[in-house]
Amino acid sequence: MKNSINILAVIGFTSLMMVSCTKKEGCMDPNATNFDATAEKDCCCEYATTFDLKLNLESYVGPTALAEGGTYNVYGTEVQFDLVQMYISNVRFVDAAGNEVASDSYQLVKPENSEYSVGSFEAGNYTKLRFDVGIDSATNHADPSLYPLNDPLGPQFPAMHWSWDAGYIFIRIDAKADQDGDGTTETAFEMHIGRDVNLRTVELDLPLDGAAGNSYTANININWLQFFNGVDLGGALTTHTGDNPALTAILVENITDLFSIAE
């Protein structure tokens, strides 16, 4: 009799073990990054330490939303914007102590797209957003053929890279101006800004208590009217950076004024 109880106990223990073995282990906390809805036994949860950021970039000329091909009043001169593109890179958050956390990404900004995923940032309390208009020097002089065609740094049509002075075109505007005021935009011009020295860092006040696991969108307006501030709209409007240093200097000075946090 004693013997049979022992045997029963062994069987009971074994079956208990078998039950626990068939229970699927996994993270049962829906707030975890590895949440497993089919898990039966809670274990090994992992939690995000970062949040995601999207930029919502809306392009304007003064009060009017910019659409490529449209004609806009630029300080009294009608200008038709055929192509407006710009590189934004090295987006980073700054905390009250001035420390930066960065995400490594390059965005080719076009008026027809407004949403840009710029990656993830360490959770924390931040006061400012910074980013560069342009491409850092090492990447700027690397070979675009090394990137796939759909990558912002890969070859583009229309081209956003100069081969004869190797480097990316940070800002490219192809447009036509009505310089004689007769109602037709007769004067085609190109404003192509590049070269390491013309990279500009934009800083915007953007207080954010960035919680891990969250996604945030920063709404930023780009007002291309500001780009023409101080430009003689009756004069030569074309620059490929090196060939019109005076105009280039004015445009590059204006870069940081293009951006504002949307109300």
Place this chain on the structure above:
Amino acid sequence: MSTPRYVHIILTMAGLLGLLLSVDGCTEDNLFEMGGISTLDIPANFPDMPVPDDNPMLPERIELGRALFFDPILSVDSSVSCASCHKPEWAFTDHASFSAGVEGRLGFRNAPTLANVAWAPVMLMDGGSPTLEQQVYVPLEDPHEMDFNMVLLTERLSANTYYTQRFQAVFGTAPDPFGITRALAAYQRSIISGNSRFDRYARKEPGATLTESEERGRELFFSPELSCSSCHNGFHFTSWEFINNGLYTDYGLDSGRARITAQPNDVGKFRVPTLRNIAVTFPYMHDGSLPDLEAVIDHYDNGGQGHPNQDARIKPLGLTSEQKTDLLHFLYTLTDNQFLRNTSLVE
């Protein structure tokens, strides 16, 4: 006896066989034959060829690059090929001061030779492009040359059965910017010239002699008085430096190196050009403004126009007409006829 040295060639056959060949002191002109392009005989007096890690000198890459180089499919209206301006029979130059691109459009520089371009530390006369691979974009996208675009070229080649098959065989992918630039660069690295009469004389090969006039010209060229060889030196007759040789007092729209650096003291500086095959690469200078070698020699004899950035070695030489003729005869010995007739470089 010629002692050409051979670059290490990695030969892959049908993706099955990988062979690493390294032969020194071989006396044959061809190391081995395979599909037309097989050898890279680098003359004994040349340094090793610099080859980027991502673009080994594979025969099938060279061949695909050769097909692209001679194909007008690279230009917007399929009218102009690389060879339109870089003609093999003229050492990969053109006899026009400015070569016609699509719709006959003219650029602002004279097409340079591509001989031994593998050794150029930077591309272009102003050094604006860092590598042979990246340089491909220059003619491709310049409105005065091919006026096309890499994205559009990739699409066009991907719709072409011949090229989709070739790229698949060579790179294992559809045509893409990486393959296009690598193949063209590999082919251009195979454009090697080092068998002029002067080379054979310098290597003391049997029967290689200079005439008395050529010999006097050689002494003038290498003399400290003329100092030609202080700039046009080394195996490729260039120091690769950016120099103002006093062609103009006002360089107009083409500021040379200053176009890239924006530095006033770089105005009028151009990368010292090679003098290999110089007799067939007329007209001369960055803008093709000097029609013949007599005009070039007169330019140096006069001591330049006196630009503020003019190099101090450019000064009046006081050459006699006999000395000028001797110098001219020496320059003629730099022509490599074997290279100009090299059919394996031609599609």
